[in-house]
Amino acid sequence: MPGLSVDEVACRYGLSAADIAKLGSAENPYGPSSAAQAAVAEAISRVQLYPSWTAEPLRERLAETYGYEQRNYLCGAGETEIISVLIRAFAGQGDPILMPAPCFPMYHLFAEAEGRVADLCYEATDRPSMAVDVDAYVAAIRPEHKIVFITNPHSPSGTWTAESDLRRVIEAASHCLVVLDEAYVHYSGDPGGIGLVEEYPNLIVLRTFSKVYGLAGLRLGFGVAHSGVIDVLLAAKPTWNVGQLQIAGGVAALGDHDFVAKTVDTICDARSYVQDLFDAKLDRFRCVEGSRSNFFLIELLDHDLNSTGVWQSLLERGVITKDGAVSFRGLGQRFLRADVNFRQRMDQLVAALGDLP
Ligand SMILES: Cc1ncc(COP(=O)(O)O)c(C=O)c1O
Numbered sequence: 044m045p046g047l048s049v050d051e052v053a054c055r056y057g058l059s060a061a062d063i064a065k066l067g068s069a070e071n072p073y074g075p076s077s078a079a080q081a082a083v084a085e086a087i088s089r090v091q092l093y094p095s096w097t098a099e100p101l102r103e104r105l106a107e108t109y110g111y112e113q114r115n116y117l118c119g120a121g122e123t124e125i126i127s128v129l130i131r132a133f134a135g136q137g138d139p140i141l142m143p144a145p146c147f148p149m150y151h152l153f154a155e156a157e158g159r160v161a162d163l164c165y166e167a168t169d170r171p172s173m174a175v176d177v178d179a180y181v182a183a184i185r186p187e188h189k190i191v192f193i194t195n196p197h198s199p200s201g202t203w204t205a206e207s208d209l210r211r212v213i214e215a216a217s218h219c220l221v222v223l224d225e226a227y228v229h230y231s232g233d234p235g236g237i238g239l240v241e242e243y244p245n246l247i248v249l250r251t252f253s254k255v256y257g258l259a260g261l262r263l264g265f266g267v268a269h270s271g272v273i274d275v276l277l278a279a280k281p282t283w284n285v286g287q288l289q290i291a292g293g294v295a296a297l298g299d300h301d302f303v304a305k306t307v308d309t310i311c312d313a314r315s316y317v318q319d320l321f322d323a324k325l326d327r328f329r330c331v332e333g334s335r336s337n338f339f340l341i342e343l344l345d346h347d348l349n350s351t352g353v354w355q356s357l358l359e360r361g362v363i364t365k366d367g368a369v370s371f372r373g374l375g376q377r378f379l380r381a382d383v384n385f386r387q388r389m390d391q392l393v394a395a396l397g398d399l400p
Pocket residue numbers: 068069120121122123124147194198224226250251252253259263264
């Protein structure tokens with residue numbers, strides 16, 4: 044679920060929009076890739092034309108960028124559209140779908156909306172690291188599951204699952220589709236799991252243009268898998284689900300390497316900066332270690348506090364975060380998720396936390 048908008052918070056608390064730290068939606072603080080912006084503006088002159096129903100120019104560029112062939116790629120209006128299509132295509136009414144809890148809520152929201160059963164594998168929340176417990180996850184896989192989700196880096200913890208552990212999950216779920224969601228992989232310093240698709244016909248890797256490319260409002264994502272998986276999804280997706288502007292923006296963004304590098308550098312620098320700030324300045328809050336993403340979990344160490352109260356107090360101070368109790372099933376009352384953003388915004392977050400009564 045997206046976090047609150049700057050305008051909403053500015054208006055509600057009488058604050059200036061420029062002073063608000065928007066740390067609840069893991070967007071790109073630099074804005075959109077300028078190459079994508081220019082390509083979208085140019086493509087406006089073609090919007091009287093239907094796009095290719097498979098977004099062919101983008102599939103072509105994806106195949107050039109990541110290998111495989113065009114028929115191995117599916118494009119969608121964000122990863123979330125692809126997630127909804129694959130839940131409908133690969134699981135029937137009443138079928139169980141496995142996911143860690145906490146996880147990206149769209150997995151269980153779509154599953155439940157479509158009459159499928161979200162089987163949440165609950166993680167203990169009293170651990171120093173909030174990384175996915177792969178042993179427990181592998182043990183939870185059953186022959187009845189039709190889909191098994193993994194997110195890497197994970198959300199909300201931002202933690203990383205090693206390739207050897209991913210393989211254990213994919214192999215234990217060889218009877219069904221494994222969805223490896225790599226929405227935040229650029230921030231991990233690892234090339235990610237697209238290379239595994241060659242070995243595993245039951246794997247689909249998902250990526251988005253919403254994060255490192257700064258195109259959350261354009262709505263664009265893709266999946267890469269064996270063509271048998273892609274054919275099933277092509278038959279199930281809405282026909283012209285990706286428009287001319289998305290295709291043009293996506294093709295240009297894939298080539299905007301400088302923008303990606305600048306964003307990743309800034310986020311990685313600010314991620315260690317904010318960890319140090321928490322250690323130096325805050326006693327009642329812990330920055331949970333191990334994030335390789337552009338967000339991290341804040342644990343409330345003071346048992347007189349709860350996440351909803353802290354979330355509200357931060358809002359009043361112009362800092363938007365995600366309340367773990369509301370945004371992530373199974374996370375409980377002791378965590379918030381905050382984005383990594385410019386250093387100045389990290390200062391603002393830490394100052395606001397330090398200011399809480
Ligand atoms: C783990 C994860 N996957 C997918 C998405 C959604 O991506 P998109 O904007 O492409 O629908 C998000 C968005 O926050 C996310 O956190």
